[in-house]
Amino acid sequence: MRLQVDGAHVQIDPDPEDTLVDVLRDELGSTAVRVGCRNGDCGTCTALVDGQCVKTCLVLAGRAEGARVETLASLGTETNPHPVQEAFLAEYAFQCGFCLPGMILSAVTLLADTPSPSDAEIRNALSGNLCRCTGYVNAVRAVRRAAAAR
Amino acid sequence: MTTTFARSLDEALTALAESAAAGAKPVVVSGGTLCVPAMVRGELDAADVVDLGRTGLNTLAVGSVIELGALVSYQQVISSPRVRAELPLLHRMASGITGGIQIRNQGTLVGALCAARPQSDALAVLVALQAEAVVVSASGTRTAPVADLLVSPGTTHLAADELVAGLRIPACLHGTGYVKLKFAESSWPVVTAAAVQDRVVLGGVAGTPQVVPLPSRREVRAAVVDHLDALPTEHRWADLRAPWAYRRRVAPEIAARAVELAEEAR
Amino acid sequence: MMSAVNAAAADPARWPKRNAFEFAGGTAVFIDDVRPSVLLHMAVVRSSRAHARLRRVDTAQAKAVPGAVRVLEGREASLHLRPLPYQFGDPEMIGGRRIVLEALPVDEVRYVGEPIAIVAAESPRAARRAAAAVVVDYEDLPALLDARAFLADPDPIHVIAENEVVSGAADEVLRTAEHRFGAEFALGRSSTAPIEPRGYVAAWDGTRLTVHATHQQPHQLRTELAEVLDLPAHAIRVVVPNVGGAFGLKMTGPVEEPLVCLLSMLCGRPVKWIESRAECFLGGGREQLHQVEVAHAADGRLLALRDQVVIPVGAEAVSPGWRQAYVSTASFPTAYVVPHLDIRSRVVATNLPPWHSCRGFGKEAPVFVMERILDMVARRTGLDPAEVRRRNLLRPEDLPHRMASGYRMDSADLPTVLNRVLELDGGAEADGVGIAVEVTPEGGGHAGGRSRPGATPTVAAPEAAAVLLRSDGQVEVRTGVTNPGGGNDIALVRLAAGELGLSPDSIRLVQGDTDLCPPGTGNASSRGVAIGGAAVVLAARALADTVSRLGAGPLTESTIAELVVRYGPLEHVREYRPDPPEDLEYRYSYPYFSSGAYVARVDVDRATGRVRLRSLTAVHDCGRVIEPVLVEGQLHGAMAMGVGLALSEESRFDARGVLQASSFKEYLAPRANDLPDFVIGHHETRAPHTLLGAKGAGESGLGGALAAIANAVDDALARCGGREVTSIPLDPPTVLALLPEVDQ
Ligand SMILES: Cc1cc2nc3c(=O)[nH]c(=O)nc-3n(C[C@H](O)[C@H](O)[C@H](O)COP(=O)(O)OP(=O)(O)OC[C@H]3O[C@@H](n4cnc5c(N)ncnc54)[C@H](O)[C@@H]3O)c2cc1C
Ligand code: FES
């Protein structure tokens, strides 16, 4: 099957039981989606599939045939980070950083629809992702900051 | 294990029919949020899998009856202004689904229905709205009231070669209310109540949603208590979150709150 | 506008975190990203019985599974492995008994989930299939699953340690005092649950074993592996990649550590094991039962406290997990003066999975118990809870204070911290308000490997650092302290840079590699900055001295490179240990105490028992604050975990000892919309006995938040005729059961 990952066209031959996160990590070597639960709970396997923010551990790989997948790695660069990346970095919104794929992509998705979210909307938008290090205070601050920077 | 990524409903039905004819119990995947992790863990032992992801069953049509395909996600329901106007109860329920943006994008109403879990949001609401499921197989189509499809926790009246292609829900503009009790953002709903006109439907108190007719809006609590006390012991629901006694104690209040919301929405 | 922001952002020096963009850009390497070629994958066959004799472990079918390369059960493993060494010094030193434990059991399993056999296979899926094909024949034995069952029939065979902390004449005072009450407190079993579970990649090349591990203690792991695998320590290299959170889970001791290495040695190929989420949830800790009797004066002063404690620590294990039971007992009576104290605990082995170290490290339970007691005294005397605390708190002039256990509370200003948090609390409208004062003994830890038999571990272990010049013009700092994600790296780099007059980006920090770094305790007990940082400062100072003696001007990229050409790297290694007290009466396990005070405000839904946290305010004293952002970050994380423990997190097992909370849908860790913004104030009481004056930040916050919330719920319940809060977590069924059933 073919798919497009972070702009590159790739061809792979997944097992019928493979989920999209397996393919992205094991076949394509991505470090920008990770596995924390394989149960849809933690969000660290999050990617945008055809523009939709999804947890890739819940998607059978074959379902993504022909899809355009964007991971955290596609957002920005160190010298030109995406405003949400910049905000997470500036606010020290993470410690170990393991949860960032879901945190950042959820924030990006929120701001695309809701440019000036309330705190409740921010917390709701981040709620698909678990972070065990931080208590979310700085992540909420970071999303506020990214919203203000737009 | 064979996995079919069907490109149309017909392809899906053919795959189902073949698998069923071979005596297997095929697994149908709509959103996949429940069954994919269960397969990965080996809890759901699937010989054949039919994934509907590419069937295009994601249309949402709003007329006097709202029709939604098997792949329609909670987010589609939330984003539709027509659903918001004509099925505010469904809108409200979908907006409260947890798991974040991702699960609202991925989870489906049909998947929630077919999973038939007492600890779910959708069931009581679908029953309250008198939704009908469009059940199809290679040999034909039937419609069934959602309440009739639900047999017991985790079990539906669907044959191995049947799937639910979509739901038909009559518009219900006013006077509805929905309240769910859950313990934390991560927790499954514990007790849910969907109030419509002269009844309230309770989730999380029994193996299937319980319709409690309300002779008068003042008597909600008493009606719920009577109903619950009459439930045969084997139908009473309890899970890790809370024992039956707790559900029995809070359900009248949850129902009353749902009815109160419904009153406000009149 | 947008471009202006991005232009500013292009300066990574503005970002508090080091290598920050790796994380935000998704290129950071964690253990599961380590993928050597010809890799095999390990799966573990686990017991389905809580306590049983192993009649037969049949691996024949498993070996036939396509892709399976090696299947190993206990008997065969025992031919290759020596018994596991204890990982917290000798158990006798904390009143404990010792047993011989093997990595895989030969005769008997002791909990559901205990490893029985292991498989190496070509893919994770093949490994799981082969593991599922191992047939185990059990003969069930009676199982002890909870502490209350032990209390009903306290058979001493289950008691693996007894500890007592006694001073004064509590019996006498309790018998005669005018104001007395008793209470029973319970803390549920909970876990750590970092988002990245455990994982290891072991690679044996015929002479050397390289182990990549998501780990807190690389040097300890090396020592343990050397002993169990019977290899010289220098034949083992442990490397720690980025760690996705640890919180105690990733300390040395779990049996998968030697097992994955053994498979690599037997197969001659690298072997990886990544724990599943359900496996990760097996581990836990913190569960305790307390039966207290309290005597107090009419003015709210505490006179005597007796506490009979039962601490069920799961199956016996060599990991530092059950040492927490000792720390709990020894930390009484926390921040307060209690003239007559009698704390006796029994540490009980049960047929649940063994404890692992859990953030809080046993210090949270005494805070919960003491803070509940203080509120109960307030209720019984009609005094304000804050006033009752003021009358009982240790004052600055009481310090240093020898606690009844011998622990030395070095310094603090508890009354000020309490007063400040009361000022800082916004006073939001809420159903209930609770306060708590917390002291956290910190900085403990023992050096790599076991301490000598007979040696008393009353002195905290040292940390070491090496600082050297590099030919590329940078300065390299190597430390025995590791970084579980909390960011001590940032502080260490700042400290070195400060001593050397360099900017932080000229410092290269090397952590978590036993070939490169001097030995150290890794990451435990909030030592990273206060002790590890001091070693860095000493080494950097020594280097700076040498440089100035050599007459080289201020260090720059070019002077560094020149110095290296002329003199070599000028490596300086220094060790640091906080000054031990002269008075040998102290049991000096913890060189400093952090402290803090907390105010929680909650709403309680009286009809359902559901609690909502409205606000949580802290004033925290961790000595000199080196990096405020880091300290706040640590505190946020600990407070969030405290909220989880107070309200929703619980590792529950069924009547057969099977874990019920095996995913994040049952183990309810707080999410963003469960929590309010936390408000934090700092107070600095410098640690008199550490070089930098810093204390630890990392564990404190957990017990304080949890106790303040419990007190707030209690306050809310009291206002509507509810009974007193005596347990956590305060999930809705628990809370509702405390409320009177009103006929609505
Ligand atoms: C993090 C998280 C949070 C969640 N939060 C909530 C919540 O707040 N409330 C709630 O109610 N639920 C919640 N869920 C549960 C669940 O994901 C959703 O309710 C969802 O709607 C299930 O739909 P699905 O399409 O993903 O189901 P699937 O996993 O696709 O299917 C579920 C079951 O139905 C069967 N099935 C699916 N489609 C069909 C079909 N067309 N015909 C016949 N059988 C079919 C499948 O074989 C399977 O047995 C949550 C799940 C996660 C992972
Ligand atoms: S790994 Fe997909 S949500 Fe946790």
Ligand code: FES
């Ligand atoms: S920063 Fe560690 S899990 Fe979020």
